[in-house]
Amino acid sequence: MSWLYHIPRDYIIALANANKIHYSFSYAFVVNGLLCAFIIGPLLGGIGTMVVAKRMAFFSQAVGNAALTGVAIGVIIGESYTAPYMSMFSFCLLFGLFLNFSRNHTKMSSDTLIGVFLSISLAIGATALLWVSAKVNTHILDTVMFGSILTVNDTDMNVLMVTTVLTAVTALPLFNQMLLASLNPSLAHVRGVRVHLLEYVFVLLLTILTVACVKIIGAVLVEALLLIPAAASRNLNRSIRGFVWWSIGFSTASCIIGVYAPMRWDLPVPSGGAIILTSAGIFLITMIIRMTLPRYREASV
Amino acid sequence: MRGPSIDFERVNLSLGNTPILEDVSFKVQAGTIHCIVGANGGGKTSLVRSLLGQMPHSGRIRIEWHDSKVIGYVPQTLDFDRSLPITVLDFVAMASQRRPVFLGVSRERRKEIADKLEQLGLAGKLRSTLGSLSGGERQRVLLAQALIPEPALLVLDEPTTGLDLAGKEILEGTIKAFAKGGGTVIWINHDIVQVTELADALTYINRKVLLDGAPRTVLANGAAAHLFPTLILSAEGART
Numbered sequence: 001m002s003w004l005y006h007i008p009r010d011y012i013i014a015l016a017n018a019n020k021i022h023y024s025f026s027y028a029f030v031v032n033g034l035l036c037a038f039i040i041g042p043l044l045g046g047i048g049t050m051v052v053a054k055r056m057a058f059f060s061q062a063v064g065n066a067a068l069t070g071v072a073i074g075v076i077i078g079e080s081y082t083a084p085y086m087s088m089f090s091f092c093l094l095f096g097l098f099l100n101f102s103r104n105h106t107k108m109s110s111d112t113l114i115g116v117f118l119s120i121s122l123a124i125g126a127t128a129l130l131w132v133s134a135k136v137n138t139h140i141l142d143t144v145m146f147g148s149i150l151t152v153n154d155t156d157m158n159v160l161m162v163t164t165v166l167t168a169v170t171a172l173p174l175f176n177q178m179l180l181a182s183l184n185p186s187l188a189h190v191r192g193v194r195v196h197l198l199e200y201v202f203v204l205l206l207t208i209l210t211v212a213c214v215k216i217i218g219a220v221l222v223e224a225l226l227l228i229p230a231a232a233s234r235n236l237n238r239s240i241r242g243f244v245w246w247s248i249g250f251s252t253a254s255c256i257i258g259v260y261a262p263m264r265w266d267l268p269v270p271s272g273g274a275i276i277l278t279s280a281g282i283f284l285i286t287m288i289i290r291m292t293l294p295r296y297r298e299a300s301v
Numbered sequence: 302m303r304g305p306s307i308d309f310e311r312v313n314l315s316l317g318n319t320p321i322l323e324d325v326s327f328k329v330q331a332g333t334i335h336c337i338v339g340a341n342g343g344g345k346t347s348l349v350r351s352l353l354g355q356m357p358h359s360g361r362i363r364i365e366w367h368d369s370k371v372i373g374y375v376p377q378t379l380d381f382d383r384s385l386p387i388t389v390l391d392f393v394a395m396a397s398q399r400r401p402v403f404l405g406v407s408r409e410r411r412k413e414i415a416d417k418l419e420q421l422g423l424a425g426k427l428r429s430t431l432g433s434l435s436g437g438e439r440q441r442v443l444l445a446q447a448l449i450p451e452p453a454l455l456v457l458d459e460p461t462t463g464l465d466l467a468g469k470e471i472l473e474g475t476i477k478a479f480a481k482g483g484g485t486v487i488w489i490n491h492d493i494v495q496v497t498e499l500a501d502a503l504t505y506i507n508r509k510v511l512l513d514g515a516p517r518t519v520l521a522n523g524a525a526a527h528l529f530p531t532l533i534l535s536a537e538g539a540r541t
Contacts, residue, residue, distance in 0.1 A: 052385075053382075053385055055382070172401055173399065173401075175401035175402070175403070176394075176395040176396075176398065176399065176400075176401055176402055179387075179395055179402075180395050180396055182381075183379060183381045183387075183392070184376055184379055184380070184381075186350065186353070186355060186374070186376055187374055187376050187379075187396070187446075189353065189354070189355055190353055190372050190373075190374040190456075191396055191397075233386075234384065234385070234386055237386040238386050238388060238428070238430050239386055239387070239388045239390075239391055239428070239430075240386065240387055240388070240391040240395075240402045240403050241391075241402065241403045241404075241405065242386065243385075243386045243403070244403035245403065
């Protein structure tokens with residue numbers, strides 16, 4: 001699979017070596033970050049619209065926090081602490097399923113239950129990880145929370161590619177059904193939608209892509225990229241078509257600018273922070289447009 | 302399109318220890334408008350949700366399908382975030398097509414939706430957001446989605462609540478035309494005037510079936526005066 005990014009990576013490095021683009025792109029790790037930005041941007045921007053529609057904004061944050069415990073378990077059972085994917089995926093999938101199961105069976109509102117699980121997962125994860133990191137003498141907590149897009153390797157990119165394909169193959173054919181179920185489950189059921197099954201599918205999907213992105217952009221930033229571009233797009237759009245495409249555009253632009261700008265102008269800002277600041281800037285602009293231009297106000301009547 | 306006939310046989314339903322439906326038995330004839338009336342909390346919506354396979358119940362609900370098994374359903378309300386950018390076209394299309402709506406709607410389906418909206422007095426609302434519609438307009442959009450693709454059975458849960466007179470007339474005309482075309486309608490309805498004028502049959506439910514039959518026969522029953530005296534008075538007033 002690595003040929004998929006070897007070709008563009010070599011091409012970009014060649015361009016940088018020929019002084020056609022900024023010299024920082026002559027380093028493979030910078031190009032890796034840029035390639036990840038091209039994948040993560042559309043992925044999180046697209047799924048983010050469904051997250052906003054389903055009012056599950058903080059779910060990925062809870063799963064991201066659960067990844068802390070996953071990493072700790074991975075270190076304990078002997079996985080590499082830089083890429084403990086098996087334990088992260090296993091623990092987070094169980095966590096996500098249990099959260100959804102609890103939501104269905106307690107009938108508690110999503111935001112309350114996710115808030116409770118978010119706090120618990122952070123507490124357990126931080127405790128477990130601090131204990132483990134003392135043993136391996138490293139600061140894994142920072143890596144899981146904030147990621148490091150400039151340290152991704154081929155394994156991380158393989159995981160990301162598989163996750164992207166899985167998400168596209170699953171979410172595209174089910175998009176209408178998931179959206180309809182979020183608007184009126186009863187109506188969706190009459191239309192042949194298996195509402196509860198789809199809830200689990202979406203939760204699994206969101207868990208998998210959150211874990212795949214944690215190492216690269218961190219738990220905090222995954223949630224931000226799922227939420228902010230979709231919220232910015234909602235400010236300007238009146239149709240699902242615009243909502244999804246603009247969210248993908250905003251998210252991708254944020255990722256690319258976030259990786260490129262600090263390199264290009266030697267800004268003392270880490271890539272993750274730059275991605276979110278860009279995305280926050282876009283959100284503020286769209287919010288001002290919505291507040292000042294009457295044609296954008298209709299949707300909130 | 303020939304609608305199904307439906308046979309409710311001793312349907313029982315409890316939520317926890319609370320009985321919601323007890324031995325509910327009645328028949329819905331194919332191609333008729335059958336109204337279900339009764340007090341709030343009497344189990345009407347639960348009965349309809351049992352019919353739709355959404356509530357576990359005992360007893361039998363036998364549906365005898367003829368041409369197709371498509372059900373159109375108009376829920377009581379659409380509880381959603383009003384700021385979501387979903388147009389009327391998006392909503393109706395997402396309920397009736399497989400292609401993700403953000404990748405577009407086929408020309409044929411778009412025309413079908415536009416025609417149906419026009420028929421329901423919503424011409425020009427194709428690109429309006431759901432959040433910007435009035436309650437009455439949203440009810441008519443819900444009916445439009447229920448009619449695409451054409452169903453054999455139409456299940457309505459108080460669709461005329463919040464509608465103005467013009468909206469009511471449009472909706473009534475559409476439902477009448479649907480039943481005239483052979484479709485079966487099950488309609489939860491509180492408006493006894495409407496029931497008297499439109500329904501072929503009426504079933505009054507308050508946990509159990511208390512009245513069942515043709516509206517005029519049922520309303521002539523002495524028990525009816527006890528169950529909804531004010532409604533009968535207003536119905537008589539409307540007829541005179």
